[in-house]
Amino acid sequence: MTVERKAIDTLVVGAGQAGVAMSEHLSKLGVPHLVLERDRIAERWRTGRWDSLVANGPAWHDRFPNLEFANFDPNAFASKEQVAEYFVDYAKKFDAPIRTGVEVRKVVRNAGRPGFTVDTSEGTIEANRVVVATGPFQRPVIPPIAPTSAALTQIHSADYRNPQQLPEGGVLVVGAGSSGVQIADELQRAGRRVYLSVGAHDRPPRGYRGRDFCWWLGVLGEWDAEVMKPGREHVTIAVSGARGGHTVDFRRLAHQGITLVGLTKSFDDTRVTFEADLADNIRRGDENYLSLLDAADAYARRNGLDLPEEPEARNIPADPECMTHPLFELDLAKEGVTSIIWATGYAVDFTWLQVDAFDDKGKPKHQRGVAKEPGIYFLGLPWLSRRGSAFIWGVWHDAKHIADHIVTQRKYLAYYDAPQRHEDETRVESVEAAPGESRVHKVSEMGVN
Numbered sequence: 001m002t003v004e005r006k007a008i009d010t011l012v013v014g015a016g017q018a019g020v021a022m023s024e025h026l027s028k029l030g031v032p033h034l035v036l037e038r039d040r041i042a043e044r045w046r047t048g049r050w051d052s053l054v055a056n057g058p059a060w061h062d063r064f065p066n067l068e069f070a071n072f073d074p075n076a077f078a079s080k081e082q083v084a085e086y087f088v089d090y091a092k093k094f095d096a097p098i099r100t101g102v103e104v105r106k107v108v109r110n111a112g113r114p115g116f117t118v119d120t121s122e123g124t125i126e127a128n129r130v131v132v133a134t135g136p137f138q139r140p141v142i143p144p145i146a147p148t149s150a151a152l153t154q155i156h157s158a159d160y161r162n163p164q165q166l167p168e169g170g171v172l173v174v175g176a177g178s179s180g181v182q183i184a185d186e187l188q189r190a191g192r193r194v195y196l197s198v199g200a201h202d203r204p205p206r207g208y209r210g211r212d213f214c215w216w217l218g219v220l221g222e223w224d225a226e227v228m229k230p231g232r233e234h235v236t237i238a239v240s241g242a243r244g245g246h247t248v249d250f251r252r253l254a255h256q257g258i259t260l261v262g263l264t265k266s267f268d269d270t271r272v273t274f275e276a277d278l279a280d281n282i283r284r285g286d287e288n289y290l291s292l293l294d295a296a297d298a299y300a301r302r303n304g305l306d307l308p309e310e311p312e313a314r315n316i317p318a319d320p321e322c323m324t325h326p327l328f329e330l331d332l333a334k335e336g337v338t339s340i341i342w343a344t345g346y347a348v349d350f351t352w353l354q355v356d357a358f359d360d361k362g363k364p365k366h367q368r369g370v371a372k373e374p375g376i377y378f379l380g381l382p383w384l385s386r387r388g389s390a391f392i393w394g395v396w397h398d399a400k401h402i403a404d405h406i407v408t409q410r411k412y413l414a415y416y417d418a419p420q421r422h423e424d425e426t427r428v429e430s431v432e433a434a435p436g437e438s439r440v441h442k443v444s445e446m447g448v449n
């Protein structure tokens, strides 16, 4: 099937939560647009996560403002499928013009005329504007130190599904952010011998004085922080909504049976070495944990909040043996470790976006998502406008800002040179959705201003 649409005012690439939020705001403001998604709506929540994953934040928090999770305890943690369904329902709510199963392969700025030419898997589109909503976590990254030994099964956390998927034997999980820590916990509970390589991390309490950490980060203004504090580029956050939600406590994981090790340094066939930084990393995580309790107490005091005291939250368990006598190297073969899971994060891939919107290191150059190349917008990237930008609740607000910017630009252009733009929506007649796809509007149905 070909995309018969030849021209559109605003093209949104990707229909994860960012694309859906963008479409809602553009629809509200009457901006003709189309969302192209190469797979399905919220595909990464369906197939880019492990089977047991639940949201890290409770349902009252990890959602868009205009829809609650249906028939769901707002304090509970939605499963990845429920999150995906939530976005499908959300898109249906305002009849989002999303076309699934179409990949955007190339975007180039037009020479000598406005707009962009967009090559897709189903034809070429002209667009005045392109919103890049292809995700904060696109390409799994495995560091170059990964061993070449054929005796080891190695996967990225993006490809981890469940313990049964791995061959018999122990597992080294490298990376102790929310993914690594949850996967290590699941594997250990499934009876695996687990080594967890722990780097710098924050570990907020799941809840304190009767409020979830998402609430505390909100009222303390932490989600709204506009820039990352210097030197924290490699500090990950370790939180978990698994099993009803709990505070990530590395000592507890060790007492449960997981062997903690420092940062993974190098491999020599099946021998691996670790940095001597485990205790420091854990202690810095404790400092972060305790500082949030302090800030929460101060907030409660200042505002006269009658929240139950929780002094026991300050009890830190004794250091486990793996902290007091840390391992600096390990022979994986000898210890029966057969798999490595790299929970080492993601990179972005904008090779298809051939426009002047990047700095000399290839990073998107933008202000709150408005790229230096006029007409290009980025949405959903970490720290796009603030700490919450790559998260469910945060992306919705960034999308609103971008939609406002688009409307303002359209007004400027409409005033002087409307005839030059792709305003002729009569060319956008027949875009039919194939069975099983989202319905796609004719733009004329959506109101053009």
Ligand SMILES: Cc1cc2nc3c(=O)[nH]c(=O)nc-3n(C[C@H](O)[C@H](O)[C@H](O)COP(=O)(O)OP(=O)(O)OC[C@H]3O[C@@H](n4cnc5c(N)ncnc54)[C@H](O)[C@@H]3O)c2cc1C
Pocket: 013, 014, 015, 016, 017, 018, 019, 036, 037, 038, 039, 040, 041, 042, 043, 044, 045, 049, 054, 055, 056, 057, 062, 102, 103, 104, 105, 133, 134, 135, 136, 137, 179, 352, 379, 380, 381, 390, 391, 392, 393, 395
């Ligand atoms: C393991 C994990 C757990 C997370 N848990 C939470 C959580 O609990 N709460 C929370 O708020 N956040 C969470 N996040 C962070 C964030 O909410 C998710 O990463 C979310 O998927 C980001 O949504 P997005 O729409 O920006 O990007 P994505 O979900 O990645 O969506 C981008 C879409 O673009 C499509 N696409 C990409 N390239 C093209 C192209 N060229 N043409 C057409 N389509 C394209 C993709 O198929 C994809 O569907 C989690 C992230 C991870 C990795």
